[in-house]
Amino acid sequence: MNRENGAPRTATKNPLWGNIFRRKSNTAEDVLSTLRQVPLFSNMNDSELREFEKLIHQRHFKAGETIFWEGEPGVGMYIIQHGAVAICKHSRNDVRETLVRLHDGEFFGELALLDESPRSASAIAEENSRIIGLFRPDLFGLLERKPRLGNKFLFQLALIIGERLKQTNTEIQNLRAQLERSEVVL
Amino acid sequence: MMAKTAGKTPRAARFQPLHAPPSGAPPLLAGLPAADTKIVLVLDRKLLRRAARTMLLLAVLAGLVWLLPRITPVLTMLTTALLLTTALDPLVTFLENRDLPRTTAVVFVLLLALLVGLILIRLLVPVISQEVQSLAAAMDAKAFEQIITRLKGELAGKIPLLRLQAIDEKMTAQLQSLVAGFLQNAFAFMLGLLSAAPNAVLVAFMVFFLLKDGRPLKKALIASVPNRYFEMALLITHKMTEQLSRYLQGQLLVAAAVAGLSVLALYLLQVPYYFFIGVLAGLANVIPYFGPIVGAVPAILMALLHTGSLNLVLAIVIAFATIQLIENIFISPYITARSVELHPLAILVVILIGGSLLGMWGMLLAVPVASLMKVTAELLIWGVRNYRLSD
Numbered sequence: 001m002n003r004e005n006g007a008p009r010t011a012t013k014n015p016l017w018g019n020i021f022r023r024k025s026n027t028a029e030d031v032l033s034t035l036r037q038v039p040l041f042s043n044m045n046d047s048e049l050r051e052f053e054k055l056i057h058q059r060h061f062k063a064g065e066t067i068f069w070e071g072e073p074g075v076g077m078y079i080i081q082h083g084a085v086a087i088c089k090h091s092r093n094d095v096r097e098t099l100v101r102l103h104d105g106e107f108f109g110e111l112a113l114l115d116e117s118p119r120s121a122s123a124i125a126e127e128n129s130r131i132i133g134l135f136r137p138d139l140f141g142l143l144e145r146k147p148r149l150g151n152k153f154l155f156q157l158a159l160i161i162g163e164r165l166k167q168t169n170t171e172i173q174n175l176r177a178q179l180e181r182s183e184v185v186l
Numbered sequence: 187m188m189a190k191t192a193g194k195t196p197r198a199a200r201f202q203p204l205h206a207p208p209s210g211a212p213p214l215l216a217g218l219p220a221a222d223t224k225i226v227l228v229l230d231r232k233l234l235r236r237a238a239r240t241m242l243l244l245a246v247l248a249g250l251v252w253l254l255p256r257i258t259p260v261l262t263m264l265t266t267a268l269l270l271t272t273a274l275d276p277l278v279t280f281l282e283n284r285d286l287p288r289t290t291a292v293v294f295v296l297l298l299a300l301l302v303g304l305i306l307i308r309l310l311v312p313v314i315s316q317e318v319q320s321l322a323a324a325m326d327a328k329a330f331e332q333i334i335t336r337l338k339g340e341l342a343g344k345i346p347l348l349r350l351q352a353i354d355e356k357m358t359a360q361l362q363s364l365v366a367g368f369l370q371n372a373f374a375f376m377l378g379l380l381s382a383a384p385n386a387v388l389v390a391f392m393v394f395f396l397l398k399d400g401r402p403l404k405k406a407l408i409a410s411v412p413n414r415y416f417e418m419a420l421l422i423t424h425k426m427t428e429q430l431s432r433y434l435q436g437q438l439l440v441a442a443a444v445a446g447l448s449v450l451a452l453y454l455l456q457v458p459y460y461f462f463i464g465v466l467a468g469l470a471n472v473i474p475y476f477g478p479i480v481g482a483v484p485a486i487l488m489a490l491l492h493t494g495s496l497n498l499v500l501a502i503v504i505a506f507a508t509i510q511l512i513e514n515i516f517i518s519p520y521i522t523a524r525s526v527e528l529h530p531l532a533i534l535v536v537i538l539i540g541g542s543l544l545g546m547w548g549m550l551l552a553v554p555v556a557s558l559m560k561v562t563a564e565l566l567i568w569g570v571r572n573y574r575l576s577d
Contacts, residue, residue, distance in 0.1 A: 057405065057420075061413060068417060069574045075417045116421075137424035141401070145282045 028093040031056065032130060034081045037105040040156050047150055061125035070122040074112025076135030079102065080104055083129020086120050110157060113139055254533075262544060262551070263385055267392035269554060271400065272431045273438055274299070278397055292397045293482055296390060418569040422562075429561050434554060436518075437472055443517050444471040444509060448481065453504040458492050465505070471513070473537060473553055475530050482506040528556060 035041045035049050035056075044052075047130075060080075061067060068079060070090060078085075083111060085102045102108055106111060113136050143150035254261070274295055281291035404423065410466075411419040438570025445468020452460035468521075469480030482502065489498040533553060 020464060054402075057409065057416075059416065065413060067413070072417070072573050073421065075421050135420055137420065144279050145288075147283065183293075 030081065031058065031132060034079060034105060038079055039160060040106055040110070040153065043152060044149075048065065048152070051146065051149055052134070052153075053140060053141070055134060057133040057135070059131050059133055061129045061131060063125055063127045063129075065125050067123040067125060067131065068109070068119050070120065071118045073116045074109065074119050075116075075137075076112050076133055076139070077107055077110040078123070079107040079132040079134070081130040081132055084126040084133065085129060085131070086103055086124050086126050088124060089121050110160070112136065113157065258544070259385075262547060263389050264392065265551060265555065267389045267396060267552075269434060270389065270393050271396040272427070273433065273434050274393065274397060275400070276435065289398055292394060295397070296394055305569070414575060415573075418573040418575075422565045422569050425565055426558075426561055429553075430558055433557055437554070440513060440517055441468045441471050444468045444481075444513055447509045448485075448506070448514065451509060452485055452502070455489075455498065455501050455505060457489050457498070457502065459488055463488060467509075469550065472550060474528070474533055476533070476537065478506065480512050528553070528560060532556065 031053050031099060032046070032049055035052060061083070067085065068074075070088075077120065080102055082104055086098045087100045087102065087108060088096045092094055096124065109119070111117075112119065113134070116136075125165045139150065139153070142153075204431050277416070278288070278291045281294060282288055358479070408416070408420055408423065445465050448467040449461055449464030452464050457463065463481075463485045466484060467478075470477040473480065485502045486499050489495065489502055530536040533556075536552040536556040537549050540548030540550075540555070542548070546549065
């Protein structure tokens with residue numbers, strides 16, 4: 001799950017200077033502007049983003065609706081266009097523990113783009129949300145049809161996963177240091 | 187006073203009297219509502235929704251039963267187009283991979299298929315008409331009698347104990363009609379393949395649009411799936427397409443290899459009409475277990491009719507057995523065409539059903555369609571087991 005630095009960028013709409021000949025609908029433009037905010041697509045130009053726009057699925061979730069359940073086979077990642085999503089884990093007593101709350105422009109479930117292993121947590125819409133889904137079968141199809149673009153995306157995905165790994169390592173080191181200090185105190 | 191009992195009240199308690207029966211009611215009527223008692227039927231929404239859904243499903247089923255026999259030709263064309271699309275899609279993807287736009291790649295592949303088709307027709311039509319004429323000549327009673335006599339002589343030479351008087355005239359006539367019927371059916375099928383040209387144009391259009399817009403179409407269809415089943419539907423559709431595509435491509439490659447080997451073997455053995463019989467054997471190979479036998483029979487009959495030589499029959503049997511061996515040991519394992527396994531009994535039943543519904547086409551389409559149904563069922567069961575379908 002990613003939290004971007006700073007507020008998400010919003011598409012500027014100027015009725016006077018906006019391109020009135022643009023053939024793209026508002027929804028398609030919305031999708032493009034959402035994709036531009038996501039670090040996974042940060043190294044891509046507009047024509048490449050349009051290729052991804054053809055692959056993505058737009059879904060609407062009502063508040064309280066489950067996007068996916070923990071333990072289900074993963075199919076792909078989601079990007080929040082508008083709304084809020086809670087990533088939760090359920091304990092044995094069926095008590096829900098929210099791990100993180102995600103908002104516009106943030107994404108989750110990207111590890112499922114690599115394999116079908118079970119989801120490690122559930123994702124539940126906290127309010128009425130418009131969400132973009134990018135799924136493994138479509139990504140694999142893109143890799144076969146346009147390997148250069150697919151590789152560009154996979155490289156970016158590897159960078160993000162690597163970044164997470166570094167952060168996790170730092171956190172483990174901090175925790176170990178805390179533990180060692182507490183043992184000294186004890 | 188209307189009690190709201192949705193989803194909580196047991197069914198027996200859903201009939202509730204508005205007023206309790208008067209306390210002084212005669213014992214005979216005890217338990218029954220009094221004459222002036224109003225009965226309020228409390229139907230919960232779930233029950234109503236379920237009933238409506240069942241009725242809708244029944245109506246759709248009835249509609250399908252009424253509609254299906256009327257649109258069988260369209261369905262056959264659509265199934266053929268879908269199967270062809272699945273088989274051709276990797277070629278289009280390959281060209282797209284080489285930086286060709288999708289539409290251009292589709293047009294290129296279809297033009298290539300058209301070219302191959304035209305060359306085949308150009309080569310085959312004169313040969314077919316010639317072979318049908320010579321077949322008619324071979325079916326001439328006198329010629330047939332000569333063949334039988336020659337065959338009798340050979341059999342008597344090989345098996346001295348055989349009572350050749352048993353092969354009387356009646357039997358000869360029966361054998362002649364049987365052989366003629368079989369060969370004519372085989373040739374009618376081959377001619378039928380060529381005469382299906384008008385339908386082929388429609389199928390080609392369907393294949394064009396399915397190849398070009400298949401992905402957006404699939405995306406639009408999946409978009410209508412409710413959120414709860416969305417991921418499952420997406421994964422199942424993908425796995426289904428992948429498995430079926432692998433199966434079909436494998437089958438086509440194996441059929442082509444068997445056809446090529448059969449044509450070569452029959453040519454070397456100098457069996458007449460070697461090309462058609464070889465192609466027929468390749469096509470029949472699509473039908474597991476029975477296909478190889480069906481493919482060998484015309485060659486044996488042809489050898490018997492033309493030469494009456496049992497040595498040639500033996501050579502043909504050995505050739506077909508060797509081809510099957512090569513297919514099973516060297517071709518199929520590398521192509522992994524047998525990924526969808528069906529029980530022989532199931533294959534027999536679906537071939538019979540296909541044959542009774544659509545004739546020879548039905549027999550050819552039966553196994554791929556049954557495989558598709560089997561894969562779908564298996565994946566649906568997998569989906570139900572792995573996904574949480576209710577909140």
